[in-house]
Amino acid sequence: MNELALAVPWLGKRNPLAARWVVVAIALVAPLIAISFGRTWVRVIDFAMLYILLALGLNLVVGFAGLLDLGYIAFYAVGAYTTAFLASPHFDVHLPIYIVLPLAACFAAMAGITLGFPVLRLRGDYLAIVTLGFGEIVRIFMNNLNYPVNITNGPQGINSLDPVILFGWDLSQNLQVTEDLSINSLFLYYYLFLGCVAGAILFISRLQVSRVGRAWAAMRDDELAAKAIGINTRNLKLLAFSLGATFGGVSGVLFGTFQGFVSPESFSLMESIAVLTMVVFGGMGNIAGAIVGAIVLSALPEILRHIAAPVQNALFGHVILDPEVLRMLLLSLAMILMMLLRPAGLIPAAARYSHIKHLKSKGVTQ
Amino acid sequence: MEIFLQQVVNGLVVGSVYALVALGYTMVYGILGLINFAHGDLVMVGALTALQTMMFLMGVAPGMSPMAMLGLSLLVAVGVCMILAFLMERLAYRPLRNAPRLAPLITAIGVSFLLQTLAMIVWGRNYHTFPQLISTTPLQPVEGVFITPIQITIVAVSALMMAGLILLVTKTKLGRAMRATAENHRVAALMGVDTNLIIASTFVIGAALAAVAGVMFASNYGIAHYGMGFMPGLKAFTAAVLGGIGNLGGAMLGGIVLGLVESFGAGYIEQATFGFLNSSYQDIFAFIILGLVLIFKPTGLLGERVSDRA
Numbered sequence: 001m002n003e004l005a006l007a008v009p010w011l012g013k014r015n016p017l018a019a020r021w022v023v024v025a026i027a028l029v030a031p032l033i034a035i036s037f038g039r040t041w042v043r044v045i046d047f048a049m050l051y052i053l054l055a056l057g058l059n060l061v062v063g064f065a066g067l068l069d070l071g072y073i074a075f076y077a078v079g080a081y082t083t084a085f086l087a088s089p090h091f092d093v094h095l096p097i098y099i100v101l102p103l104a105a106c107f108a109a110m111a112g113i114t115l116g117f118p119v120l121r122l123r124g125d126y127l128a129i130v131t132l133g134f135g136e137i138v139r140i141f142m143n144n145l146n147y148p149v150n151i152t153n154g155p156q157g158i159n160s161l162d163p164v165i166l167f168g169w170d171l172s173q174n175l176q177v178t179e180d181l182s183i184n185s186l187f188l189y190y191y192l193f194l195g196c197v198a199g200a201i202l203f204i205s206r207l208q209v210s211r212v213g214r215a216w217a218a219m220r221d222d223e224l225a226a227k228a229i230g231i232n233t234r235n236l237k238l239l240a241f242s243l244g245a246t247f248g249g250v251s252g253v254l255f256g257t258f259q260g261f262v263s264p265e266s267f268s269l270m271e272s273i274a275v276l277t278m279v280v281f282g283g284m285g286n287i288a289g290a291i292v293g294a295i296v297l298s299a300l301p302e303i304l305r306h307i308a309a310p311v312q313n314a315l316f317g318h319v320i321l322d323p324e325v326l327r328m329l330l331l332s333l334a335m336i337l338m339m340l341l342r343p344a345g346l347i348p349a350a351a352r353y354s355h356i357k358h359l360k361s362k363g364v365t366q
Numbered sequence: 367m368e369i370f371l372q373q374v375v376n377g378l379v380v381g382s383v384y385a386l387v388a389l390g391y392t393m394v395y396g397i398l399g400l401i402n403f404a405h406g407d408l409v410m411v412g413a414l415t416a417l418q419t420m421m422f423l424m425g426v427a428p429g430m431s432p433m434a435m436l437g438l439s440l441l442v443a444v445g446v447c448m449i450l451a452f453l454m455e456r457l458a459y460r461p462l463r464n465a466p467r468l469a470p471l472i473t474a475i476g477v478s479f480l481l482q483t484l485a486m487i488v489w490g491r492n493y494h495t496f497p498q499l500i501s502t503t504p505l506q507p508v509e510g511v512f513i514t515p516i517q518i519t520i521v522a523v524s525a526l527m528m529a530g531l532i533l534l535v536t537k538t539k540l541g542r543a544m545r546a547t548a549e550n551h552r553v554a555a556l557m558g559v560d561t562n563l564i565i566a567s568t569f570v571i572g573a574a575l576a577a578v579a580g581v582m583f584a585s586n587y588g589i590a591h592y593g594m595g596f597m598p599g600l601k602a603f604t605a606a607v608l609g610g611i612g613n614l615g616g617a618m619l620g621g622i623v624l625g626l627v628e629s630f631g632a633g634y635i636e637q638a639t640f641g642f643l644n645s646s647y648q649d650i651f652a653f654i655i656l657g658l659v660l661i662f663k664p665t666g667l668l669g670e671r672v673s674d675r676a
Contacts, residue, residue, distance in 0.1 A: 068468060070475075118661050125401045125471050126660055129603060133653030136600075144646045269596075273475060280472055321487065328483040335476030339469045340461055 007288040042186040049193035055278045055294040057247025063285035065240035066220030068128040071135025075245040077267035079104040079252020087162040108249020109242040116241035142264040157263025283345025301327035368510030381625020382524035386579040387602035388617035390572025396612035397548045403474040406599010407481040412580030413590040416443040432499035444577040451573030485592040496584040604656040610669020
């Protein structure tokens with residue numbers, strides 16, 4: 001959690017404890033602030049929470065274990081489609097979330113291991129392109145498994161997924177507190193997601209300093225040396241893939257139940273790249289980085305959407321860059337410029353780059 | 367039998383386009399060890415630039431002969447792609463040449479999406495009809511097997527370009543410098559090779575091939591689109607890996623083999639899986655091949671390099 005506090009400018013370094021409370025307070029009141037700008041903004045921060053969960057999972061794979069995974073969104077898809085199969089009118093199965101969530105997490109973890117096994121020997125760019133291929137294969141199957149037996153309903157996707165119902169409490173309904181005070185369902189989902197994110201942060205920050213986390217760091221920095229000192233790199237890689245995939249799967253379940261609708265379009269390569277950009281932008285191997293990256297890059301296009309369209313209308317009389325183009329432009333520029341100007345990300349991971357400073361002070365670069 | 371021969375024809379045509387694009391991948395990988403993800407998008411830029419030029423020419427000189435028009439727009443497309451590749455190398459990849467390997471890879475993905483986005487801004491999101499200036503009326507050399515003049519042109523042009531490239535790399539001074547730089551930058555620089563210039567020219571030559579491939583690709587299918595380059599790019603990379611990355615002959619062989627596998631796969635998958643899978647699964651073959659090659663024979667068919675680069 002200390003790392004997260006450091007993300008708060010100025011205060012973070014001087015008084016981490018206070019900064020931590022600031023972060024908690026902001027997280028708790030965020031939807032209240034958002035609602036004052038309109039209901040869409042609550043939706044935006046709900047999605048930001050989902051992206052945080054995704055980015056945290058990918059960060060585990062890319063940042064901690066150093067395995068560049070470009071097919072990460074496939075696990076998100078596994079989670080979402082598991083939900084669609086097990087809790088929707090599509091097959092007319094309606095299992096409760098307590099069963100769907102663990103099952104989806106298991107399936108995603110298994111998919112992670114399935115991907116991990118064949119690619120154990122690959123590193124760097126070869127790994128990147130094989131995982132990309134994996135993601136594409138999953139997408140092609142989602143798109144086409146509607147014939148001759150209709151499993152995924154093809155490009156149309158699956159509709160009306162069951163909402164989250166906790167102890168008989170339906171989160172998709174507004175919560176009626178008193179006669180004229182009701183809490184919007186978007187708020188309820190926000191706090192559900194926030195709870196998941198908080199759990200994930202706690203888990204990952206513990207994991208990072210555990211034996212596993214340190215072994216990952218060793219493997220990432222020098223695989224050969226890690227092997228030489230007796231680290232079982234095979235198991236660690238599989239663990240990284242399956243744990244990362246589990247995060248993806250859980251986010252997928254949340255996404256499916258929240259949105260109520262899944263289709264292959266949500267799981268394109270673009271989304272994988274978007275999540276990767278969030279991790280890279282914030283700073284690889286760094287919890288706070290993944291979170292800040294996810295918030296900035298998921299909210300910024302939305303903000304620009306509201307600013308850019310009127311500005312363009314005023315300047316040129318019509319809209320030249322629509323929001324989707326703007327989002328792609330932003331993501332690709334973020335990737336390129338970040339790598340060129342600040343390769344360690346907005347919030348550099350402390351351990352990973354400390355040696356660079358040290359070397360620079362000696363006049364040695366790279 | 368006719369179906370079989372027809373698939374061979376289709377495979378060769380698609381395969382020779384893959385081979386052309388694969389050459390660019392393999393040259394850059396051989397010299398820098400970088401997967402230039404944006405290379406596939408140069409195919410798209412080439413096609414759309416050529417389309418734009420044709421539109422312009424049709425407006426200015428409607429009486430121009432189709433061949434001259436095609437040639438001229440091809441030249442413009444090649445030029446634009448070369449300039450783009452030069453800028454790409456200079457602005458995005460050169461500053462990262464000594465960075466950890468993850469950085470240039472992520473930049474390359476970024477550049478690829480940037481090119482797609484820019485194309486989307488310039489040409490919109492629609493599919494454009496690409497004028498088919500070379501006849502697409504099929505000939506029938508054998509009963510039941512169809513081949514169009516444009517397909518013959520594609521294979522012939524690809525073969526010519528590849529032969530030219532091989533001559534360039536093996537016979538000229540530039541080619542020797544390229545090989546030396548691929549072998550070892552530093553030593554090549556010590557021997558008086560301007561390695562920056564050589565690396566830039568590798569990018570530029572690859573881009574020229576990609577532009578030609580793009581124009582042929584678009585004229586074969588009759589459409590052009592901002593996202594049309596990414597998938598062929600990935601497939602071409604697969605072809606390069608299949609043939610043995612860093613190896614020119616390997617890239618050509620890999621391209622042809624991949625083209626054949628794909629067209630046979632698409633043609634026979636329905637029978638082979640009893641109708642459960644159909645030709646819409648065409649795109650998965652490249653990725654399956656890629657996985658299999660990297661797992662079982664990472665050096666590829668003709669390559670000697672080791673795959674364990676990170």
